[in-house]
Amino acid sequence: MPAGTHTVLTRLLWAAGTAAMLLVWHPAHSLRADSAFYRSFCSLTGISQPGETATLQPATAGQPPLPPSRANCPLAVALLLDADSCSACFASMSPGPQELAVILQKLSSTGTGSLALSAPLAWREEAGTMGREMLTAALARFPRACVGLRPCTTALPEPAPAALAQYAIPAANVRGRTGGLPRANRALPTALADSPDALPFPWAADWDGQDIYTRVPESAEPRSMPLLMQWGPLVVPTLPLRLAMTHRGISPQQVTAELGRSITIGPLTLPLDDCGRVPLEGVHTRMLALTELMAADFRGTGSAPVILVQPAGGETATGRTRLLAETVSRLLDTPAPRPAQPAAPPGPVLRPFPFPRDFNTAFWAALLLCELMLLLAFLPRAWRAPILGAVPAALLCAAHHLATLGLYLEITPFLVTWLLMAAVCTLPGIRRQKAGQGE
Numbered sequence: 239m240p241a242g243t244h245t246v247l248t249r250l251l252w253a254a255g256t257a258a259m260l261l262v263w264h265p266a267h268s269l270r271a272d273s274a275f276y277r278s279f280c281s282l283t284g285i286s287q288p289g290e291t292a293t294l295q296p297a298t299a300g301q302p303p304l305p306p307s308r309a310n311c312p313l314a315v316a317l318l319l320d321a322d323s324c325s326a327c328f329a330s331m332s333p334g335p336q337e338l339a340v341i342l343q344k345l346s347s348t349g350t351g352s353l354a355l356s357a358p359l360a361w362r363e364e365a366g367t368m369g370r371e372m373l374t375a376a377l378a379r380f381p382r383a384c385v386g387l388r389p390c391t392t393a394l395p396e397p398a399p400a401a402l403a404q405y406a407i408p409a410a411n412v413r414g415r416t417g418g419l420p421r422a423n424r425a426l427p428t429a430l431a432d433s434p435d436a437l438p439f440p441w442a443a444d445w446d447g448q449d450i451y452t453r454v455p456e457s458a459e460p461r462s463m464p465l466l467m468q469w470g471p472l473v474v475p476t477l478p479l480r481l482a483m484t485h486r487g488i489s490p491q492q493v494t495a496e497l498g499r500s501i502t503i504g505p506l507t508l509p510l511d512d513c514g515r516v517p518l519e520g521v522h523t524r525m526l527a528l529t530e531l532m533a534a535d536f537r538g539t540g541s542a543p544v545i546l547v548q549p550a551g552g553e554t555a556t557g558r559t560r561l562l563a564e565t566v567s568r569l570l571d572t573p574a575p576r577p578a579q580p581a582a583p584p585g586p587v588l589r590p591f592p593f594p595r596d597f598n599t600a601f602w603a604a605l606l607l608c609e610l611m612l613l614l615a616f617l618p619r620a621w622r623a624p625i626l627g628a629v630p631a632a633l634l635c636a637a638h639h640l641a642t643l644g645l646y647l648e649i650t651p652f653l654v655t656w657l658l659m660a661a662v663c664t665l666p667g668i669r670r671q672k673a674g675q676g677e
Contacts (some may be wrong), residue, residue, distance in 0.1 A: 248666055249615075255662030256611045259655045260604055269296055271650045276641065279634075280586060285641050290585030294646050311571045313522045313542040316563035317341075318555060319357075323528035333548065334361050335369030335430070341546070342376035344531055348538030353377075354481040356386040356444055356562065357548035359428035370430050374438060382484045382543075386444030386477045387434055388550075389422030389469065396424045398469045399434040401441040405480065406472040407490050413592060414497030418512035420445055420476075421468045442480035443467040460518040461511070462565040466495060478545075478562055479503070482569035485543055506573045516568060523563040543570070588646035607655075614663055622663045629656050 273294050279285075280292040319341070321331040328337050338357070345353065355377070377383050387399065398406070422443065431437050445463055465479040475483060475493070483493065488504040495501040501510040508516040526544070530536060545562045549555035614622050630653070637647050 251665050252611065252615045252662060255658060255665075256608055259607060259611075259658045259662075267648050268650050269294060272646065272648060275649055276588065276637075276646055279637065280641060283638055283641075285638075286585045292585050292641075293587045295587060295589050311521050311567040313524060313540075314563040314567035314570070315524050315526050315539045315542045315544045316559045317526045317528065317531065317544060317546045318559045319528060319546070319548040320555070327528050327532050332361070334363060335359075335366075335373045338548070339369075339372040339376040341528070341531070342373070343379065344536075345544055345546070346376070346379040348536060349541075350539055350544050351380065351541065352382040352481060352485045352543035353380045354384045354386070354442075354477050354543065354545045354562070354566065355548075356477060356545070356558075358388060358426075358550045359430055361429050370437075373430070377439065382481075383440055384442040384477055384480045384484060385439040387441040388426040388444050389420075389467065390424050390426050391422055392424045394424070395470060398472055398474065399425060399441055401434065401439065402443060402469060402474045403472060405442070405490055406469075406474045407466065407493050407495065409473070411491070411494045412466075412473045412497075413495070414499065415512070416466075416468050416473065416497060418497065419466050419468045419473070419514045420464050423470050440480075440484070442477045443469060443474050444477050460564075461513075461515040462518055462568055463561055464514040465501065465510075465516065465565075465569075466514040478565040478569060481543060481545075481566055485570060503569060506569070506571060508568070508571075516565075518564050518568055520571070521564040521567040523560065523567055525560065525563075586641070586644065588641060588644060591640055591645045591647050611659070611662070614659075616667060618667060619663070626656075626660055626663060629659070 273292075276292045276294060277286075286292045319333060319338075324333050324337075325331045330337065333341065342353070342355075377385065387402065397403070425434050428434070428437075434441055445467065463476060463478050465476055466473050467476050473495075475490070479493075482488075482503065483490070486504055492504050493502065495510060495514070497510065497514065498512045499510060500507055501516065510516055524539075524542075526539065543566055545559065545566060547555050547559040547562065614625065617625075633647070633649060633652050633656075637649060640647055
């Protein structure tokens with residue numbers, strides 16, 4: 239065979255082998271093969287004890303969201319402090335801190351135990367020490383209360399207030415891409431104090447739908463308020479989720495969210511979209527008029543949570559008030575009893591490593607593989623062996639490190655790709671052409 243033809247054929251074989259490694263990557267994945275590997279690997283490395291079996295959770299990427307489940311949600315009461323109702327009960331169209339404290343006292347005295355307050359807490363007149371103390375004392379009368387903290391996004395971010403940071407969802411409990419969540423990095427000022435941390439309020443991230451940074455796309459089916467907000471590096475619950483957690487007595491550690499699939503709030507699991515919203519189904523709400531509340535014969539709302547909304551300047555908050563109540567009602571649904579599940583075998587349960595699956599990651603990984611194969615093509619065969627031996631050694635080290643953290647690496651695509659790489663590396667190397675030498 240002429241030397242030129244041999245060189246061209248060698249280059250084609252190297253190129254075909256590299257292309258084969260790229261094409262078999264996705265089909266090569268096998269959860270059954272990964273499970274068999276990790277059962278033996280964890281047993282040999284001591285990650286699983288004698289008599290235990292390592293179990294792999296399947297990756298959920300690409301699976302459809304959970305279908306909505308039939309719900310029978312409890313009552314949530316909404317109270318809107320609009321201009322007409324306020325002027326009928328008070329001397330002002332917009333209640334100040336004293337009037338707001340009177341409303342809160344009437345709610346607590348009639349048996350309301352769970353309250354969410356969404357108000358700008360900004361007035362033209364100075365609130366004063368007395369107004370602040372009256373409002374603080376009125377809120378303290380509720381066993382379970384949350385106060386909405388209005389957010390914004392600025393070029394000069396501030397750390398999240400302590401009341402938000404201590405109630406943030408643990409990072410390990412939030413999976414998926416958080417790019418669709420509302421974002422904030424600073425709290426809007428109030429007339430009560432210079433800093434939210436100066437007030438003993440159980441703050442929760444509020445969402446009023448007016449800020450362009452927190453607006454979410456419309457959906458064909460009714461959707462809730464966003465339940466989560468990205469506040470700097472933290473993912474914090476918004477006002478309706480915080481009230482539901484407080485009403486149920488659930489800690490942030492008992493909330494697990496997988497964006498685009500589901501959210502688990504204690505015993506309740508609901509479908510969740512990329513924007514942090516759940517479908518509204520079976521909700522039960524009631525709009526309470528302020529005149530009805532302030533009437534002498536008002537008997538209370540029972541055990542139903544109350545969502546009290548005072549609109550910001552120029553805002554028509556009827557739709558937002560109703561949506562807040564519907565969201566709270568949906569989150570307080572009592573889940574149907576689940577069928578008994580077979581007991582899982584004892585041993586470590588490994589979750590899939592959240593490897594990015596976007597186009598950008600795939601492009602750079604393919605480019606890196608092509609550059610490695612190009613390097614091996616011009617190296618002598620004796621030099622290729624150390625490089626080929628380092629690849630599985632690095633994979634085993636990575637697999638062991640991740641397994642100790644409760645994660646597993648989808649290792650079958652790596653091993654199949656490495657076997658193809660080893661087969662291609664048995665080909666003769668590509669010779670560099672000298673200057674002026676033809677093929």
